[in-house]
Amino acid sequence: MHTIQRLIFATAAATALVSGSVSAGDSALRDGKIGYVMTDMFWSVYQTPDAEQECPRGFNDGPREQFAQLFPNHEELSVEETQLKQEIRTWHPTTEPDDFEFLSVEGDLSWGLNLDGKTGPNDFTHPDGTPGIDNEVYRSVGCIIGFRGPDGVEYIFQNKAIVDAPYNRMMIELSDVDNLENDNSVTITVSRGMDRLLTDATGAKIMAGGTQRVDTRWGKSLIRQMQGSIKNSVLTTEPIDDLIIPWMNLGVPSIHLIRDMRLQLTLTSQGAAGLLAGYADVDTWYKQLIRNDSTHHLSNGQISGISLYKALRQFADAYPDPESEENTAISTSLDVKMTQVFITH
Amino acid sequence: MKYWFNSTRQTPPQLLALTGLLAYAACSLSSAADSTNTLKENFRDIPTPPAFHVEATLLDGPVFANANGKTLYKWSQHRLRNGYSGEAPGTPECYDDVLTVTAGLMSPYPPGIILPELDSRVSCTDLWPPVFADDDAQTIGEWTIVERKDGSKQWAFDEQPLYTSVRDSRPGDVLGGTTRRFGGDSPAKRTPIGPPTLLPPGFAVRSTFIGRLLATDKNNSVYSFDQDSAITAACVEDCLNKWQPVIAPGLARPQGEWSVLERSPGVKQWVFRGKPLYTYSLDRRSWSLKGTDIPGWENVFTQAAPRLPSSFTSQATIQGNVLANANGKTIYVYNCGEDSADQLACDHPETTQVYRLAMCGAGDPEKCLSYWPYVEAQVSESAPDESPWTIVSIDPMTGRFASANQSSALRVWAYRDRPVFLYGEDKRPGDVNGAGTGEWRGQRNGLRAIWLRDDYMSGIL
Numbered sequence: 001m002h003t004i005q006r007l008i009f010a011t012a013a014a015t016a017l018v019s020g021s022v023s024a025g026d027s028a029l030r031d032g033k034i035g036y037v038m039t040d041m042f043w044s045v046y047q048t049p050d051a052e053q054e055c056p057r058g059f060n061d062g063p064r065e066q067f068a069q070l071f072p073n074h075e076e077l078s079v080e081e082t083q084l085k086q087e088i089r090t091w092h093p094t095t096e097p098d099d100f101e102f103l104s105v106e107g108d109l110s111w112g113l114n115l116d117g118k119t120g121p122n123d124f125t126h127p128d129g130t131p132g133i134d135n136e137v138y139r140s141v142g143c144i145i146g147f148r149g150p151d152g153v154e155y156i157f158q159n160k161a162i163v164d165a166p167y168n169r170m171m172i173e174l175s176d177v178d179n180l181e182n183d184n185s186v187t188i189t190v191s192r193g194m195d196r197l198l199t200d201a202t203g204a205k206i207m208a209g210g211t212q213r214v215d216t217r218w219g220k221s222l223i224r225q226m227q228g229s230i231k232n233s234v235l236t237t238e239p240i241d242d243l244i245i246p247w248m249n250l251g252v253p254s255i256h257l258i259r260d261m262r263l264q265l266t267l268t269s270q271g272a273a274g275l276l277a278g279y280a281d282v283d284t285w286y287k288q289l290i291r292n293d294s295t296h297h298l299s300n301g302q303i304s305g306i307s308l309y310k311a312l313r314q315f316a317d318a319y320p321d322p323e324s325e326e327n328t329a330i331s332t333s334l335d336v337k338m339t340q341v342f343i344t345h
Numbered sequence: 346m347k348y349w350f351n352s353t354r355q356t357p358p359q360l361l362a363l364t365g366l367l368a369y370a371a372c373s374l375s376s377a378a379d380s381t382n383t384l385k386e387n388f389r390d391i392p393t394p395p396a397f398h399v400e401a402t403l404l405d406g407p408v409f410a411n412a413n414g415k416t417l418y419k420w421s422q423h424r425l426r427n428g429y430s431g432e433a434p435g436t437p438e439c440y441d442d443v444l445t446v447t448a449g450l451m452s453p454y455p456p457g458i459i460l461p462e463l464d465s466r467v468s469c470t471d472l473w474p475p476v477f478a479d480d481d482a483q484t485i486g487e488w489t490i491v492e493r494k495d496g497s498k499q500w501a502f503d504e505q506p507l508y509t510s511v512r513d514s515r516p517g518d519v520l521g522g523t524t525r526r527f528g529g530d531s532p533a534k535r536t537p538i539g540p541p542t543l544l545p546p547g548f549a550v551r552s553t554f555i556g557r558l559l560a561t562d563k564n565n566s567v568y569s570f571d572q573d574s575a576i577t578a579a580c581v582e583d584c585l586n587k588w589q590p591v592i593a594p595g596l597a598r599p600q601g602e603w604s605v606l607e608r609s610p611g612v613k614q615w616v617f618r619g620k621p622l623y624t625y626s627l628d629r630r631s632w633s634l635k636g637t638d639i640p641g642w643e644n645v646f647t648q649a650a651p652r653l654p655s656s657f658t659s660q661a662t663i664q665g666n667v668l669a670n671a672n673g674k675t676i677y678v679y680n681c682g683e684d685s686a687d688q689l690a691c692d693h694p695e696t697t698q699v700y701r702l703a704m705c706g707a708g709d710p711e712k713c714l715s716y717w718p719y720v721e722a723q724v725s726e727s728a729p730d731e732s733p734w735t736i737v738s739i740d741p742m743t744g745r746f747a748s749a750n751q752s753s754a755l756r757v758w759a760y761r762d763r764p765v766f767l768y769g770e771d772k773r774p775g776d777v778n779g780a781g782t783g784e785w786r787g788q789r790n791g792l793r794a795i796w797l798r799d800d801y802m803s804g805i806l
Contacts, residue, residue: 064453075457079447083454083684084703087784092707166629167664167801196629218663218800246663251528251802252781253664253794291781294530294789296426299453 028208028269028340032177036272036338037193038170039206041247042159044111044135044275044333045142046127047149054107055143062146062302063295066100086306090290093309100304102311105142110135112333113264113277115239115318122317134331136315137280140308146301153301154293161249163206168247169193171212172263172272173343174228174235180267183230188237188263190226192219192246193341208270208340222246230267237263239278249292256288257281259319259329265336272338279318279329286312383731384618386550386557386647387543387601392486394500396479399540400517403651403733404761405524405552408539409502411509414516416537417476419505423533425450430533430688434504437493439469439687448686451530451789460685461699469687473508473521473535476500502538510535512693512762520762524552526806530785532682532690542647543601545593545615550647551632553805554668555797557648559617561624564631567591569620571641578608578621587639588623590614617645632806634798652729654722654758660774665799670720673774674767677717677792678760684789691790692763694737698744700790704783705766710742717766717779717792719757733761766792 028034048054063086067074071082089098110124112135119132126133141147146154162168175187191214198210216223222244228237243261248254258278265274290298290305298305316327386406388399393409397417400410409417420439422431427450432438443466449456460466478490478498491501500507510521522535542550549562560566568588572579580588593605593613604616614621622645625636636642653668657676660669668676681691681700691700699708706712722736737759738747747754757764768779783791796804 062453067453067455074455075446076459078459079461080699080703080708082458083447084699084708087790088703088707091704091782165801218661218665221663244663248802250786252786253662253777253802254781255663287778291786294785295454296452296530296785 028342029177029180030342033173033175033343034177034180034267034269035171035173035212035341035343037197037210037212037341038162038168038336039197039339040159040337041162041170041276041334042149042155043137043141043147044335045138045148045155046107046110046124048107051143051148053109054105055103056106057103057143059143059145060103060302060304060307061100062299062304063306064299065302066304066306070099087295089306090295093286093306095310095313098306098310100307102307103143104311104315105139110138110333111275111335112138112331113262113275115260115262115277115279115331134317135277135333136317136330137285137312137332139315140311140330144301144303144308146298146303153297154289154303157297158247158249158292161247163197165248166194166196167253169195169212169215170245171214171341171343172338174267177230180230180269181233186228186230186235188226188228188235190222190224190243191215191343192222193343194219197339198341206339210339210341211344212341213344219246226262228263233267234274235263235265235267235272243276243278247288250297252291254288254291255284257284258332265338268340270340272336272340274336275333276336277333278331280332281319281329282312282316283328285330285332384648388540389543391540392488393540394482394485394488396482396500397488402517402519402537403731405519405537406539406542406550406557406648408519408537410516411476415509415513416517416519416521417500417502417507418473418510418521418535419502419507419538420473420533420535421505423531424529425533426452426530430686432506435489435491435501435506437475437491437499437506439473439475439506439508440494441468441470443468444685444687447684449684450686451684451785454684460683462697466697467689469689472511472689474511476507476509505538507538508535523761525554526551526803528788531680531788533688534682534690543603545597545600545603547591548615551806553632554650554795555805556646556650558632558805559622559645559647560632561591565624566628566631566633566636567617567622567645568625568636568642569617569622569645571643573621575604575616575619575621576606578606578614580621580623587626588636588642589626591622591624620645630800630803632803633800634805635800652732652734654726654729654734656723656726658774659797662775662777664777664796664801665804666797667775667777668795668797669774670767671723674771675775675777675779675794676720676758677766677768677779677794679763679766679792680783680788681790694739694745694762694764701744704790704792710744713744714741716769718769719755720765720767722756722758724756735759735762737762737764739764760795765795768792 109127110133112133114132115134124133125131146152149155171193173189177186193212194215195212198207226237226240239260239262243258245256261278265272316330319329320327385401388407397409399407420432447458478500487503489501490498512520519537524536570580593615597605602618605613606616606621608614656671658669659666660673683689702708705717728735738754739757740747741755770778777794780794781787787793
């Protein structure tokens with residue numbers, strides 16, 4: 001074969017590869033259905049350089065710093081008076097004030113959605129100017145190093161587990177879709193996948209076009225269905241009563257319970273990105289954190305479970321307990337990214 | 346060599362079919378208990394000093410024991426967060442000093458904190474008597490003798506100094522420790538030692554909650570098909586798309602319970618207890634049980650799971666099946682190891698209870714009974730024969746064994762002599778809200794669920 005012919009052939013082959021991937025993406029919408037699998041998920045934390053706007057007084061201390069302040073002469077004290085005392089406070093948390101001032105977010109801006117349709121004095125404003133943003137989890141965790149990107153311990157490892165652990169393999173499938181850019185009525189089904197994610201040759205990049213089976217056995221109770229619409233490629237769903245998110249980080253079968261859950265995702269044929277928002281059950285939220293991450297892990301992110309629980313309860317803003325009238329749920333938003341996947345039934 | 350149980354070499358080939366029975370959600374486990382097979386695991390004879398022999402155990406297969414039948418344990422070095430504990434080869438570290446302060450091996454807590462209940466605290470050797478060697482003892486094979494600090498001689502196996510456990514009282518007890526997997530953040534545990542399982546190259550066995558599970562040495566579970574026999578394979582053609590025969594070398598020869606099936610000229614397949622062995626192409630995790638979802642296929646065990654209490658049930662969760670009581674509430678085991686240099690366990694009614702009481706009820710026994718109640722045995726219930734499940738009498742206010750005729754005592758189920766618990770926040774069958782409660786995900790001072798099947802986190806291991 002002449003050189004010029006080789007060149008033409010190689011060019012044609014390369015073009016075919018590129019166009020092949022494009023056409024694979026275009027054909028992701030099949031029979032009015034398209035699926036996406038979760039690849040990134042973490043609590044929405046609005047960050048400014050050096051945290052000057054949201055945390056002007058700095059960051060909270062963690063278990064290690066608090067222990068040092070509480071027990072400077074720990075060698076004169078017993079395990080019961082020190083270590084177990086802190087573990088009791090962690091595992092049997094209360095709303096009683098402790099000896100440490102909790103630094104909550106002080107800025108006005110936050111990612112998230114207006115969950116209650118109202119604009120109140122405690123609401124944030126979206127960086128795009130939208131008022132009424134409800135995200136009290138952000139107010140609680142925004143000044144804790146472990147929850148901030150790009151190197152907070154929770155930010156890294158809880159997010160990493162989304163890809164690594166099939167237990168966390170959340171998916172959505174849109175059906176009744178006429179057009180991925182605009183459609184007045186689509187149906188969204190949430191379920192858990194069972195399979196590994198398709199990656200490139202490095203194993204690091206999640207690729208569109210993979211296949212997932214639906215976990216209808218162990219994951220049957222996780223399946224939810226909701227309605228939504230697509231406008232200018234943005235999917236917005238109606239809230240559903242609750243969503244159980246299977247989310248384990250270090251091998252503990254834990255969940256998050258999000259009430260009034262809704263999605264706002266920008267869709268392409270290759271993926272989806274945006275927000276999952278609602279009201280997180282406070283006790284479930286807290287237990288998910290401390291059951292997966294021991295005091296050691298929390299220390300790495302300067303996360304005092306003891307102090308954080310008090311903050312979560314303080315800022316909880318929904319679902320009051322009928323007897324105590326204390327709110328049991330807290331508004332929140334999660335940044336999510338998903339990759340297109342073919343869901344087999 | 347003296348055997349304390351009948352040799353299994355004359356046992357008719359028979360396969361242990363247990364897991365399928367355990368896999369049903371929300372069903373009584375009495376059928377599983379009834380099917381418990383008495384087959385024991387075969388082992389390879391290795392040169393052994395006359396002072397020791399092999400005992401069959403319910404949980405860990407064959408183990409070495411001393412003349413009194415007490416199981417021998419090693420305390421291998423284990424990396425913890427801030428250093429190592431356990432013993433380096435040839436170096437005894439378990440002595441009669443009563444330690445008084447923490448070692449700080451588990452961050453974030455610093456070393457030097459005063460350990461609990463010093464007035465009644467015991468030493469390492471109080472709980473783990475060294476296995477001393479007579480002056481005229483002779484080393485043989487992997488059995489060697491190491492010298493302790495005081496010049497006394499101690500037996501070692503594979504260079505690890507050996508001990509017995511005061512928790513063991515009968516031949517075959519392994520109450521001091523188990524070979525089941527423990528994670529990097531668990532205490533440096535003592536584990537029983539035993540002879541190698543009689544396996545061809547390419548296989549491995551692990552202790553799991555549901556029995557001694559057979560796999561390849563690549564950790565892929567092996568399965569058998571009920572339509573197969575030792576001389577014929579019914580899994581052919583399309584069946585082989587999902588099931589790969591475990592190929593035996595061309596020179597493989599039958600030995601004991603192992604034989605070979607020539608599937609086609611020159612292609613040999615391993616056969617165990619009369620059943621050809623396969624791996625499952627859709628297994629995504631090591632030591633998987635998923636293949637049992639296909640009718641006719643079973644995992645293979647060298648030794649079945651011991652009997653369970655007849656009132657216990659299996660409940661489906663979002664992760665797999667968990668052991669539960671008659672009402673479907675998940676059953677939890679308490680784990681505890683001190684952050685001391687000797688890493689003594691604190692998970693037994695005869696050890697300090699301050700750790701458990703802190704975790705289950707903020708130090709208040711009444712709260713513990715509410716938040717983490719014991720699994721009480723029904724009046725009519727008795728412990729199954731040949732089982733690590735027993736019924737013990739517990740003082741609910743102290744957590745210790747009750748005194749004789751104590752009127753306030755609770756009659757509770759115990760696994761390996763340790764009481765088991767329910768979690769007050771589990772409301773419905775299948776809830777596992779208490780799993781991972783406590784320090785280090787329930788591995789160091791906390792509670793973990795008992796998994797019968799776990800498709801996500803290898804919980805049976």
